[in-house]
Amino acid sequence: MKKAFFLSIAIVMALTLAGCGSNKNNAGADAEAASGNASKEVTKIVVGTGTQFPNVCFIDENGKLTGFDVELVREIDKRLADYEFDIQTLEFTNLLLSLETKKIDLVAHEMEKNPEREQKYLFNTEPYAHWRNKIIVAKDNDSVQTLDDLKGKKVLTTATSAQSTILENYNKENNNAIEIVYQNGGANDSVAQVTSGRVDAFLAADFTLSLIDSKQELKAVGPALSEADILFMFRKDDPEQKKLSDAVDGAIKELKADGTLAKLSSEWLGNDFTSEEK
Numbered sequence: 162m163k164k165a166f167f168l169s170i171a172i173v174m175a176l177t178l179a180g181c182g183s184n185k186n187n188a189g190a191d192a193e194a195a196s197g198n199a200s201k202e203v204t205k206i207v208v209g210t211g212t213q214f215p216n217v218c219f220i221d222e223n224g225k226l227t228g229f230d231v232e233l234v235r236e237i238d239k240r241l242a243d244y245e246f247d248i249q250t251l252e253f254t255n256l257l258l259s260l261e262t263k264k265i266d267l268v269a270h271e272m273e274k275n276p277e278r279e280q281k282y283l284f285n286t287e288p289y290a291h292w293r294n295k296i297i298v299a300k301d302n303d304s305v306q307t308l309d310d311l312k313g314k315k316v317l318t319t320a321t322s323a324q325s326t327i328l329e330n331y332n333k334e335n336n337n338a339i340e341i342v343y344q345n346g347g348a349n350d351s352v353a354q355v356t357s358g359r360v361d362a363f364l365a366a367d368f369t370l371s372l373i374d375s376k377q378e379l380k381a382v383g384p385a386l387s388e389a390d391i392l393f394m395f396r397k398d399d400p401e402q403k404k405l406s407d408a409v410d411g412a413i414k415e416l417k418a419d420g421t422l423a424k425l426s427s428e429w430l431g432n433d434f435t436s437e438e439k
Contacts, residue, residue: 246267275387294365
């Protein structure tokens with residue numbers, strides 16, 4: 162009888178210990194799983210932009226970096242759980258070199274896709290804006306309609322910009338007929354340069370004039386010199402950069418579908434410049 166009693170106790174204790182061990186193992190596994198989820202890696206992405214492009218990327222009266230491209234990047238960041246975007250400001254002329262040297266991972270500065278840039282850099286495939294480059298002159302200047310009309314005249318531009326490429330390509334084919342005047346990307350005085358007569362013209366995207374010429378002293382003339390999709394720029398031949406580019410495309414498609422992109426464009430640029438049909 163005693164033997165049976167002690168045997169029963171031994172069995173109960175064994176079962177209890179086995180149960181505790183099982184619970185402990187399960188708890189450990191659960192904790193491990195929770196820890197794994199909590200420590201899921203988020204890739205930090207350094208986004209390079211500027212501070213001198215009115216309503217696109219600029220410092221407002223409260224000292225905050227904002228504008229169309231900046232707020233768009235913030236919206237994309239919200240939709241990409243695997244990435245964390247860190248927006249940093251640089252001089253425009255340093256953006257591409259910083260991308261090449263891996264100081265930044267993405268350029269957000271209304272970057273126009275053209276053959277020269279496409280040879281060296283990766284662009285995402287879903288445009289977030291579309292613009293047309295035109296000649297900008299003083300309002301009383303009726304002598305200029307085309308690049309040919311600018312022969313022998315001074316035209317202001319910023320090195321590495323899409324507009325400088327248009328002027329440089331023209332000069333290659335026309336014996337340097339236009340006197341190209343390069344300015345620092347942060348000068349931000351194109352209107353004053355033209356109205357004062359220091360230069361005769363500059364080239365700009367169609368939406369830009371209303372943003373920089375509040376007194377309406379200038380005008381856009383002639384047909385569009387070029388039309389281009391506006392995209393983000395990444396390093397070429399880099400699998401991680403391609404993966405990021407694809408993720409950004411997905412986010413832009415969402416922003417287009419729910420109307421956020423058009424709303425941002427209207428808010429910051431004065432109209433919906435997010436498609437070719439504008």
